[in-house]
Amino acid sequence: MTSTPDDVAQADAPDEGNVTELLPRARTPRRPEVRERTRMSGQERREQLLDIGRRLFARKGFEAVSVEEIAAKAGVSKPVVYEHFGGKEGLYAVVVDREMGYLLDSIAAALAPTPGDDAVVHPRELLERAGMALFDFIDRDPDGFRILVRDTPVARAPGGGDTASRGTFAGLLVDVAEQVDDLLGGQFKAHGLPTKWAPLYSQMLVGMVAQTGQWWLDVRKPRKEEVVGHLVNLAWNGLQGLETRPRNVRAPRH
Amino acid sequence: MTSTPDDVAQADAPDEGNVTELLPRARTPRRPEVRERTRMSGQERREQLLDIGRRLFARKGFEAVSVEEIAAKAGVSKPVVYEHFGGKEGLYAVVVDREMGYLLDSIAAALAPTPGDDAVVHPRELLERAGMALFDFIDRDPDGFRILVRDTPVARAPGGGDTASRGTFAGLLVDVAEQVDDLLGGQFKAHGLPTKWAPLYSQMLVGMVAQTGQWWLDVRKPRKEEVVGHLVNLAWNGLQGLETRPRNVRAPRH
DNA sequence: CTCGTAACCTACGGTTCCGTAGGTTACGGA
DNA sequence: TCCGTAACCTACGGAACCGTAGGTTACGAG
Numbered sequence: 001m002t003s004t005p006d007d008v009a010q011a012d013a014p015d016e017g018n019v020t021e022l023l024p025r026a027r028t029p030r031r032p033e034v035r036e037r038t039r040m041s042g043q044e045r046r047e048q049l050l051d052i053g054r055r056l057f058a059r060k061g062f063e064a065v066s067v068e069e070i071a072a073k074a075g076v077s078k079p080v081v082y083e084h085f086g087g088k089e090g091l092y093a094v095v096v097d098r099e100m101g102y103l104l105d106s107i108a109a110a111l112a113p114t115p116g117d118d119a120v121v122h123p124r125e126l127l128e129r130a131g132m133a134l135f136d137f138i139d140r141d142p143d144g145f146r147i148l149v150r151d152t153p154v155a156r157a158p159g160g161g162d163t164a165s166r167g168t169f170a171g172l173l174v175d176v177a178e179q180v181d182d183l184l185g186g187q188f189k190a191h192g193l194p195t196k197w198a199p200l201y202s203q204m205l206v207g208m209v210a211q212t213g214q215w216w217l218d219v220r221k222p223r224k225e226e227v228v229g230h231l232v233n234l235a236w237n238g239l240q241g242l243e244t245r246p247r248n249v250r251a252p253r254h
Numbered sequence: 255m256t257s258t259p260d261d262v263a264q265a266d267a268p269d270e271g272n273v274t275e276l277l278p279r280a281r282t283p284r285r286p287e288v289r290e291r292t293r294m295s296g297q298e299r300r301e302q303l304l305d306i307g308r309r310l311f312a313r314k315g316f317e318a319v320s321v322e323e324i325a326a327k328a329g330v331s332k333p334v335v336y337e338h339f340g341g342k343e344g345l346y347a348v349v350v351d352r353e354m355g356y357l358l359d360s361i362a363a364a365l366a367p368t369p370g371d372d373a374v375v376h377p378r379e380l381l382e383r384a385g386m387a388l389f390d391f392i393d394r395d396p397d398g399f400r401i402l403v404r405d406t407p408v409a410r411a412p413g414g415g416d417t418a419s420r421g422t423f424a425g426l427l428v429d430v431a432e433q434v435d436d437l438l439g440g441q442f443k444a445h446g447l448p449t450k451w452a453p454l455y456s457q458m459l460v461g462m463v464a465q466t467g468q469w470w471l472d473v474r475k476p477r478k479e480e481v482v483g484h485l486v487n488l489a490w491n492g493l494q495g496l497e498t499r500p501r502n503v504r505a506p507r508h
Numbered sequence: 509c510t511c512g513t514a515a516c517c518t519a520c521g522g523t524t525c526c527g528t529a530g531g532t533t534a535c536g537g538a
Numbered sequence: 539t540c541c542g543t544a545a546c547c548t549a550c551g552g553a554a555c556c557g558t559a560g561g562t563t564a565c566g567a568g
Contacts, residue, residue: 124494174472177465193496197484200476201493204484205462207464207466208465210461211427211458218428222454227454234492235488236494237492239489239490240378240492242447
């Protein structure tokens, strides 16, 4: 469920924050503005805040976004955000969690065997499906991808040491890569390669794909189908056997 | 020149910042402490501050580091930092610039043809040299690598729009990858591949290597020679022709 | 010994932001 | 029609920082 995260109206209008200060004008019970103060249900407001937060976090990073800014963009005051999420970190956590879920679900769905079709899928096609799923995700939800790629501010537990005690975080991608291990490990075993290296190769593949996605996010130059084609080309054939014109195995869908 | 960035004493001791507040004790002209207040030359202090800044930025990110913290770790007061670098961003810029220089120099040196040796180098060996140079760098200067990999806070020019106007930044790596273009473009041309895709492949390779480096930075599990071996294995042979036990072409050095 | 200067300090103004206390308005069921 | 409750507000305390003004100390040349 909830496959498209863009189903919420995004209120951008009441961003009056730039005019130095608002004079304390007399209480007007009804000002004739374009955007009336809408009163939403809790659930609606929650979704709206999540949506706005996602966009802001993606563009400016966690630290650079203030609660007041989020609230203002939603046409609402700060305490509302606190009531819903307990603070900035709470909201951020929900946003990240959702996006991570969207992404993993997308890829899992792309990799899932078609029910009723027991044909063995070529590993290369698996690669291609996963890559295409990722780029579809990037295309559909660029902000979500930006958030997942960005470095994480996970507040270290108060009381924890100041040093780089445990492997704090090297970005969410390391985690994503670990999710790929299982899949890749299975393929390795099936092809007689030592599975102990699977984690290493997961990192490589994820890094390759993520960086390319990040780059493509800005330039948008080659069509994504083409990018994925080359991605698979490199991952599968290596530089040694690069195909001049890689072709996608799977017929272009929809 | 300046190949080893670790030639500066790192003063870690005077980190008394955690004891809530220092009581305004009477002016004691000489307190019998272990670490006397050393008075350095401008150049020395500058180097020390750069060193401390690099370590802090690497561990906590730009935003999470305060000027006061840097000054305190150096056993010095805030204005000293301002006199040397004009502010936090100034110091950060110098740090980043240096590290970027170190890295690019290392790789360039590894790729430079041995003078007097005109033998054509196999592309695979170029790959291997570059990879090894990177991992040597990571090994020697992990904080520097962390900084280069981290997301950048580059203050967007004041007056610029709030929107994601131009391709602001997707990390320094995108830049690094662009530096790889030339090299890769040459190789492409020499092998009859369309050079228009070189940028794309640069991104892929850089992403692959960077992510792996980031991961290795924490786990440190397989020896770096082994990691580089597999890196080259994937990049060169692709998943299709993976070698079970990749061997480094170049004899292990020093 | 003297004095100019470079290195360094304390102290503070100003800003930004988080989080909360306590009051106000609209909606909807009884 | 009345009233409880959910949604929302204004206003403030307090902390963390940045950056600077203005004064103090040590070093070294003459």
